[in-house]
Amino acid sequence: MRGAVLYAPGDVRVEQRDEPRIVAPTDAIIRLxxxxxxxxDLWPYRGIEKIDGPRPMGHExxxxxxxxxxxxxxxxxxxFVVGSFFASDNVCEICRAGYQTSCxxxxxxxxxxxxxMxxxxxxxxxxxxxELPADDLVPSFLAASDVLGTGWFAAVAAHAGPGKTVAVVGxxxxxxxxVLAARQLGAERIIAMSRHESRQKLALDFGATDIVTERGDEGVARIKDLTGGLGAHSVIEAVGTQESMMQAIRSTRAGGHVGYVGVTHDVQLPGMELFFSHVHLHGGPAPVRRFLPDLVDLIWNRTIDPxxxxxLSLPLDQAADGYRAMDERRAIKVLLHP
Amino acid sequence: MRGAVLYAPGDVRVEQRDEPRIVAPTDAIIRLxxxxxxxxDLWPYRGIEKIDGPRPMGHExxxxxxxxxxxxxxxxxxxFVVGSFFASDNVCEICRAGYQTSCxxxxxxxxxxxxxMxxxxxxxxxxxxxELPADDLVPSFLAASDVLGTGWFAAVAAHAGPGKTVAVVGxxxxxxxxVLAARQLGAERIIAMSRHESRQKLALDFGATDIVTERGDEGVARIKDLTGGLGAHSVIEAVGTQESMMQAIRSTRAGGHVGYVGVTHDVQLPGMELFFSHVHLHGGPAPVRRFLPDLVDLIWNRTIDPxxxxxLSLPLDQAADGYRAMDERRAIKVLLHP
Known part of the structure; x- marks a missing residue:
């Protein structure tokens, strides 16, 4: 079969690989x-996360x-099935509490x-x-596997809901x-922080009510301006850098909630600032499995179109072009047809 | 009147000071x-927190x-009244959300x-x-002003409650x-981390079910042992050092809650570890005012005896002895009679 392998930063190759086989009796083999x-995937592609040999890529x-x-x-x-980037037994105490990514x-x-796979x-x-879904629903089910489930967890972790103002960093x-999750959860106002026109447009499509183009301290000041000086009730952090984490924390009002899902590479949170910020902080690898049954329903019923x-859609064999397009931010997200 | 003033690390003096007067029409003057x-108070007393001149001490x-x-x-x-270490209007949006210390x-x-004062x-x-309380209730009302309210907030922030195992760092x-708050909130099991006999005894009096004497990585391992390898559902952090914060985070199961109220001097939280810990983190200066009406009732009815x-009780004029006793950990907490 064909499969994408990362050999070194910037070097993704689609090559002939062995077909996977059942290893444990609890396994399944899926035709993607x-x-x-x-x-x-861009962290190792950019060399920020080290790899110790050729790495077969993909977890969605x-x-x-x-x-x-x-x-x-x-x-x-x-x-037809959807899964998530960590396999989980879904019966242990941690899974039953809704944290399948820590199963x-x-x-x-x-x-x-x-x-x-x-x-x-x-x-x-x-x-x-x-049943087997219509072809046009497949991209949405694929999105549920990670990015939708992750955005949804961030919105839940940020306590997005009725009456709330939600800011989204990233x-x-x-x-x-x-943004889409916050809208579905009933948020009153959703402020998307973006300076890219195509992304702003999609944010508005998904339910954003306001766009803020500033970032860093200026972005924080704009969020404060829009919220009577207090900050947002709920802030979704979906980047994972020091700057974006601090922007998220500083954009949140005292007693508010930060839901962070950007993988926090090289982030150090200053204790005293966090202490006096009075925010709730929760995040980590999204337990997508917790939300999948509901997300599958919402997609099947065409309530949401994630x-x-x-x-950008490409044949699997052009995966390298897909990585480049995302790395250069020419594409928001690249679908690959196996 | 007599009042305690910190002049330099280790140098507390009780001296003659001007009596306070009404400054704003919303003020009250209290006879303590x-x-x-x-x-x-030990942070500046130990020189860890700098002071820029003689500082009148006390906020309870x-x-x-x-x-x-x-x-x-x-x-x-x-x-007869009880207050807290930050004055708050109790009507602004932040106060109404229960965060009076960020009023x-x-x-x-x-x-x-x-x-x-x-x-x-x-x-x-x-x-x-x-009404005016009996003399023997005064220490408990005084405790409500800070340490009880702060311990209570930590327990609430840690989601202590029925069915929960709560660990207390500090x-x-x-x-x-x-510990007392976790018991009142209905926690099933309360693990106090202490190596001092008199403090262990008081923890048991207040409702602790287990004592762990180890700290740091060994303390974390003991908490894991006692909780089926998963960690506690709820952890109260009441110290404020790098070691105690990491001990608290690492003692908490995925999806669990850390309530931290130790003032986090020189603490830096590593982003990646926090991300993969999957804990909820909340704390800061306790909004004691949120809890005061209930705490006053519980004390008035003699349900709790904080x-x-x-x-150790001393006349105000011997405040310096009180600071020394706490600094040397000879006393848990020192009451001063004005």
């Missing part, structure tokens, strides 16, 4: 209907079950930028659609889908 | 029934109203280690008892009263 490039997936192991009971061959049996999922803990990890796919974040 | 030394107070300004409507002369009109309160925003800041007065944290 679509896959994509994640903002977090939706597709049709080809085969299941002997211990898989609820997931069946032929079903005591969690396993990372990789190699999704390919024609086939292996998913561990298939019963705990995968959620099936009622205009990548996760931030934009954080697939709009894919503004 | 009792005052005390706070763990946070309970006493009888002597005089009120022309705009004070609910607080009356002759009432848009907040003012620091100081000079409480004295015979009289001025309290700004008297109507918003002070809570009166139904065996000072705040940590011990965090005054037990005072294990």
């Amino acid at each position: 209907s679509a896959t994509c490039v994640c903002g977090s 997936y939706a597709g049709v079950v080809e085969e299941v192991g002997g211990a898989v009971t609820t997931i069946k061959p032929g079903q 005591v049996h969690r396993e990372g999922v990789s190699g999704a930028q390919a024609q086939y 292996r998913v561990p803990h298939a019963d705990g990890t995968l959620v099936a659609t009622p 205009d990548g796919a996760v931030g934009l889908l954080g 697939g709009k974040v894919f503004d | 029934s009792a005052t005390c030394v706070c763990g946070s 107070y309970a006493g009888v109203v002597e005089e009120v300004g022309g705009a004070v409507t609910t607080i009356k002369p002759g009432q 848009v009109h907040r003012e620091g309160v100081s000079g409480a280690q004295a015979q009289y 001025r309290v700004p925003h008297a109507d918003g800041t002070l809570v009166a008892t139904p 065996d000072g007065a705040v940590g011990l009263l965090g 005054g037990k944290v005072f294990d």
Whole structure:
């Protein structure tokens, strides 16, 4: 089969790889209907995150079950399924509390930028659609696998809801889908922070009520201006840099909530400032599995259309072009056809 | 009148000072029934927090109203009142959300280690008892002013409650009263981390079910041992050092809550570890005023006895001895009689 492998910063190759096989009796093998490039794939692509050898890439997936192991009971061959970037048993105490990405049996999922992939803990990890979906729904189900689920978690962690003003730091796919989530959760006002016209437009499509183009201290000042000097009730952080984390914390009112999902590379939070900020801070690797059943319903019923974040579609063999387009911010998110 | 002033690290003097007067029409003047030394007073006493001149000390107070300004409507002369270390209007949007220590009109309160003090925003800041209390209740009302209110906020921020295992990092007065708060909030299991016999005993009196004497990584390992490898649901941090904050975060299970109230001097939280910890982090200067009406009731009805944290009582003129006893950890908390 064909699959994308990162050899070194900037060097992604699609090459012939062995097809995955059932390893544990709880595994499933999936034939991918679509896959994509994640903002977090750019960390190793840019050399910020080190790799210790060629790395099969991709952790976002939706597709049709080809085969299941002997211990898989609820997931069946032929079903269309969506999963998440960590496999989880969905029965341990941590999973039952809604933190499947910290499942005591969690396993990372990789190699999704390919024609086939292996998913561990298939019963705990995968959620099936009622029937095989129409083709035009596939990008939205793929989005549910990571960026929608992550934006949704950020909005929930930020306590977005009725009566709330929500600010969103980061205009990548996760931030934009954080806007969509905040709207679905009933937020009154949603301020998207973006200086890119195409992303602003999508933010407004997804339900943003205000656009702020400033960032850093000026961005914070604009959020304060828009909120009677107090700051937003809820702030979604979807970047993961020192600047964006501090922008998120400083944009939040005392007693408000920051939901952070940008992977916080090289971030150090100053204790005294955090202490006096009085914010609630929660985030981490989004437990997408918690939200998947609801998200699958919302997509199946065409209530939401998160697939709009894919503004470039390429054949899998052109994955390298997809990485480049995202790295250069020419594309918001790139879908790959296996 | 007599009042305590810090001149330099280790140099507290009780001297003759001017009696405070009404400055703003929203002020009240209080004759202190009792005052005390706070763990946070030890930061400047030890020279860790710099002072830029002689500083009148003390911010914990309970006493009888002597005089009120022309705009004070609910607080009356002759009432016994309890307040907190920040004066708040209790009507702004931040106060109404329960964050009175970030009130848009907040003012620091100081000079409480004295015979009289001025309290700004008297109507918003002070809570009166139904009648003048019996003498033996005064220490408990004084505790409500800061250490009880702070321990209570930490327990609420840590989501202590029925079915929860709560760990408490720090065996000072705040940590011990965090134990009491967790018990009142219905926690199932309360693990106090302490290696001092007298503090362990008080923790057990206040409702702790387990004592852990280890600290740092060993303390974390013990908490994990006691919680099926997962960590506590709720952790109260009541110290404020890098080590204690990391101990608190690492003792908390994924999805659990850290309530931190130790003033985080020189603390830097590593972003990546926080991200993957999956904890909720909330804390800061405790909005004691949020809890005061309930705390005053619980004390008035003799449901709780937080005054037990005072294990040394001295005349105000011996304040320097009180600071020394707390600095050397010979006393948990020192009450001063004005």
